Amino acid sequence: MDLDTVRTFVAAADAGRFQEAASELTLTQQAVSKRIAALERSLGVRLFTRTPRGAELTIDGRAFLPHARELLRAAERALASVRTGRRALRIDVLNSRGAGSGLMRGFHGAHPETELDVLMLLGIEEAVAAIRSGAVDGSFRAVAAPGHPLPEDLRSVRVLDEPLLLLTGPDHALARARSVTLAELAAHRIWMPGLLPGSEWAAYYAELSAEFGLTIEATGPNFGSDVLLDTIADTPALATFTGGHTRLLWPAGHDLRRIPVTDPTPVYPHSFLWHRDNAHPALAALRAHLAAASPGHDAPGTWTPGWTPGWTRGH
Incomplete structure (x- = not known):
């Protein structure tokens, strides 16, 4: 479905007149009429009835309108997912009371201008899949546990x-x-x-x-x-x-x-995971903040599992 015709339909439905929709979209009234007609042909129904006062939605037009709005919202979400500089930084902290959440509160206090989405995923498989798909930008985990090798396209740094x-x-x-x-x-x-x-x-x-x-x-x-x-x-x-x-x-x-x-x-070794190709500008700021805030690791008199990673893995 052509999103331009859907966008024109929503504008005309909101305005109630093709002329006002044309002005809002910076189009001619003829172009608006052609787009609406193309959408009606593709759907096989009439969406508007012309009246002396403008254009009124038909029963099919009223039924289609909420779905048309959702199509436009879905398109915006799709664009936002790849416009890394224009969307919130999405970070998985595992749970709201844990160390990862505390580290992100510290980052938010130091960088209040950075928009954040904080998520709480469950297992490491879900977290890794979300990072690789771009659903999240990073996750706080204990990595390299038996049966959980870190994929080659992910990077990690031990932070706490x-x-x-x-x-x-x-x-x-x-x-x-x-x-x-x-x-x-x-x-x-x-x-x-x-x-x-x-x-x-x-x-x-x-x-x-x-x-x-x-x-x-x-x-x-x-x-x-x-x-x-x-x-x-x-x-x-x-x-x-x-x-x-x-x-x-x-x-x-x-x-x-x-x-x-x-x-x-x-001691429980918390690491921060991210995708090597993630270019979100706030991700670099978060990694710098975590590096500066880290107190070090493997202090004398402490124990970690044999599979605990070193301070960094990857580049």
Whole structure:
């Protein structure tokens, strides 16, 4: 369908007169009439009825109008997807309370003029597919996990090592500890609902538990962080891990405790992924911001999985 004829139809429908539509579109009235006639021939229906007051939509014209508007909106979205300098920077942060979201809040504070679309995709396969298709410009992930090689057309940079904290309720055996070692945690149950098989975080916790003999349970459905916090607060036998940069809110009556983990401190390696051919001007500014804000990685006394990438991958 010729979008110029659709655009002319919508302008004529809004104006109610072909002459006014012609003026809006910088066309002659004859050109407008020809476009409308061509559209009517392609659809096989009459769209307007001429009246002394102008042009009124027929019943078919009224039925077609909302779809015509959507066709024009779809065309605008299609153009915006490739006009990288004229659309918002689209970034996947995985979840609203995690470290990736915090890094993007920092970028927004430093660059308030940059228009942002923040998305929350689920698995790394979905994130990689979205980057490769152009649906998003970048994603915060732990890359290079077993079974998740980074495609050749993607690039990544390690941006943050997030220390894990132990989260317990007030009656847990470790609730009053100033810190706890990984060796001490081997005697306790750690509940991590939502460890999806094949996800990068499931691979992380699988290697952590194997290396230090931890009992990490992923049983039960994942009803979200609020239910997790309720359960931890009310169950003395359970604890969970939370990221040191993760924002959690809970009722004061829960009296939850966030306890540093040491000897060594497990850290979650966050990387930023993007497509090597992405030319969005704000993407370069974001990468520069992340590089300047990065505190470094592999600090003494910390642990990351053996598959953790180095500081950069690709160029």
